[in-house]
Amino acid sequence: MLSQQDLKQLAQKGISEAQIEYQLGQFKTGFPFLKLEAAASIERGIVAPNEADRKKYVEAWQQYKAAGKRVVKFVPASGAASRMFKDMFAFVDADYDVPTTDFEKKYFDNIEKFAFYDELDAACKKNEGKGIKALISEGNYKAVAANMLKAEGLNYGQLPKGLLLFHNYPEGPRTPMEEHLVEGALYAASNGEAHVHFTVSHEHMDLFKAKVAQKADVYAKKYGIKYDITFSEQKPSTDTIAANPDGTPFRNSDGTLLFRPGGHGALIENLNEIEADVIFVKNIDNVVPDRLKPETVEWKQIIAGVLVTLQEKAFEYLRLLDTGKYSHEQIEEIIRFVQQDLCCRKSDIKELEDAELVIYLRNKLNRPMRVCGVVKNVGEPGGGPFLTYNQDGTVSLQILESSQIDKSNKEYMEMFTKGTHFNPVDLVCAVKDYKGNAFDLPKYVDPTTGFISQKSKSGKELLALELPGLWNGAMSDWSTIFVEVPLGTFNPVKTVNDLLREQHQ
Template sequence: MLSKQDLNQISARGISEEMVEHQLQDFKQGFPFLKIEAAAAIGNGIFKPTEEEVKKYVADWTDYLSSDHSVVKFVPASGAASRMFKDLFAFLSAPYDVPTTDFEKTFFDNIKKFAFKKALCAECKKNDGGCVCDLTKAGNYKVVVANLLEAKGLNYGQLPKGLLLFHQYEDGPRTPMEEHLVEAALYASTNGNANIHFTVSHDHLELFKKKVAEKIAYYEQKFGIKYNVSFSEQKPSTDTIAANPDNTPFRNEDGSLLFRPGGHGALIQNLNEIDADVVFVKNIDNVVPDRIKDETVLYKKLIAGILVDTQKQVFAYLRLLESGAYTDAQLEEMVSFLEGRLCCRKHDVKSLSREQLADYLRTKFSRPIRVCGVVKNVGEPGGGPFLCYNQDGTVSPQILESSQIDKNNAEYMEMFKNGTHFNPVDLVCATKDKNGNHYQLPDFVDKNTGFISSKSKNGKELKALELPGLWNGAMSNWNTIFVEVPIGTFNPVKTVNDLLREQHQ
């Protein structure tokens, strides 16, 4: 099936022939649905801290930052903003010339409220001889949109979200990239340093570097710290082969194999290369202006405090297990901690011998740890927190996407529909063992949690393979704690009109 030319193409991407064969097999077999015990809820998989507990864990984080630890803020930022402007692209190609849909009317009625308004005016004057207001008064609405989206103007239709102007301040507008620099200073800086890592697409790397070079001195002076900003790209070796509907390799017009990005799950490789004691993970578009940042900062410190407090206890238990000088009562205490704090349960744990129990605990504690903020479900699309069965028969917290759930299982669909919380991508991670050695994160991926979607290329239907997602299957075998955080900490920008929400003004 694969020719010598194919094998050369595969090798050039850093992918093995075995991996491609495995992916083609995945297309044929599909992926198994997960076995679910319950949707996580407060008291059953989700921790809701009291005011006193919030204070305690925030203090734990403050103490942790005062000692010699490395912290990195990891921001997936490779996505283009084209989907943000889907409705405006549709307007450009529509048979009418004035705003007609509710979305179009809302955009133009409020155009003065966007942080990019001044920059857009400058482009309109340069290219078409009038400001935004003049052009709209004359009925030239599409000219304004063209200056916003196309290369002759701001080119927002092709830029990454991280480089768009989101928020207006007295000293000028800010991009999401800058808002993440500010956040890093407020909750993730140690010893006068803030480390932040952006994953970006190859096409946008130089633009990001240029913007950081323009802005970094201002924020260093503002916060009295030094920033260490780094970048990585999604590796070609994490791309996946595309298939025809009959599961044979899809080929380009020149006969070469088609490879596609493997989804955000590929970023587990990028995360694996981050050398830090604690890593915050948060999406590029989930940022707010300074006036309402306090809540975000507080709860970031809270989940980080829970993380380092948990890790401290886990390491103490591992050292005790390593010593062999533990009592039966201490083993029972460890089981209670595993089931209570980490919500990892084994139904037949009482049937294990003393030695088997110690081995079981050692295995479960010897894993990366993540604390995930989850928010109350308000109908936003996205994955949710569940308690799921693992291949070893244990039950543990997992973030599930709808594609991982058997839609023919009425009980599971009811759980998904009525889940009380969802995943806003608000994680803090500890990726080192008790000796300070970095875990190899790909070892903790559940490879059975990818999924297959239908796409097309040049009018031809194809099947695309998504790797296990970064915060679901790629972290499936981590120790996980779900913590309820306020909905005010979740303010994503999915469409340009989301920037008109009160939280972004």
């Protein structure tokens, strides 16, 4: 099935023939739906710390950082902003010339409130000979929208989200990338240094580096720290092959195989290469202006405090198991910790022999750990926290996307639609074992949790393979803890008009 030319193409990407055969097999067999026990809730699986606990966790985090640990803030930032402007692209191509939909009216009625207004006004003057107000007064709305989207203007239709102007300040507007640098200084700096890592797409790398070169010193001076800012790209070896509807390889017009990026799950490889004790993970567009940052900063420290407190306990138990000298009561205590604090249960645990029990407990204690902030469900699209059955028969906490749930199962769909909480991608991860060695993160991926989506290329239908998502199946075999965080810490920007929300003004 694969020609010499195909094998050469695979070698260039660092993909083996076996991987391709496996992926093509997945198109034929599909992926199993996950078996659910319940949606996670405050009653079961989600921690809601009281005021005293919150204070204790912030202190635990401060102490951890003071001990000279290496902390990194990891920001997936490769997404292009084109989806943010879907409605405005439609307006430019529409057969009418004045704002007609509610979205279009809202955009133009509030255009002066956008942080990019001055730059857009300058682009209009340069390209049209008139500013925004003059163009709008003569009914030339489309010229304004086109100057925002097109390459000869601001090029916002093609730029990555991380480099758009989001928030206004007296000293000038800021991009999300800059807001993440500020956040890094406020809760992730240790030893006077903030390590921030962005994953970016190849075509935007130079733009990101230029913006960092221009801005990093400004924030370093402002917060009295040094920055270590690094970048990586999604690896070509994590691309997945596209297939025709019949499951055979999809080919480009020149006969070469078509590969597509494997989704954010591919970033587990990038995360695996980060040298750190603790890594914060947060999406590029979930940022707020400085006036709202204190709440975010406090809760980041709280979830990090939960992480390092639980990790220290797990390490203590592992060292105890290493000695071989432990009482029945101590084993019972470890079981309670795994079941209650790490929320991982095994129904037949009582049937295990002593030696098997110790192996089981060691496996559950000695693995990567993550604490995920979850917010009350307010109807935003995306995944939610669940208790699910794992390959080894245990039940533990997982973040699920709707694609992983059997839509024909009424009980499961009810769990999904009536779930009380939502996953805003607010993670803090511990990635080293109790001896200080880094875990090999790809070993903890559940390969059966990918999914297949339908796309098209040059008018031809194709099937695309998404790898297990970064915070879904790629972290399936991690210890997972959910902590309820305030809705104020979750302010994503999915459309340009989201920037008009009070939180972004």
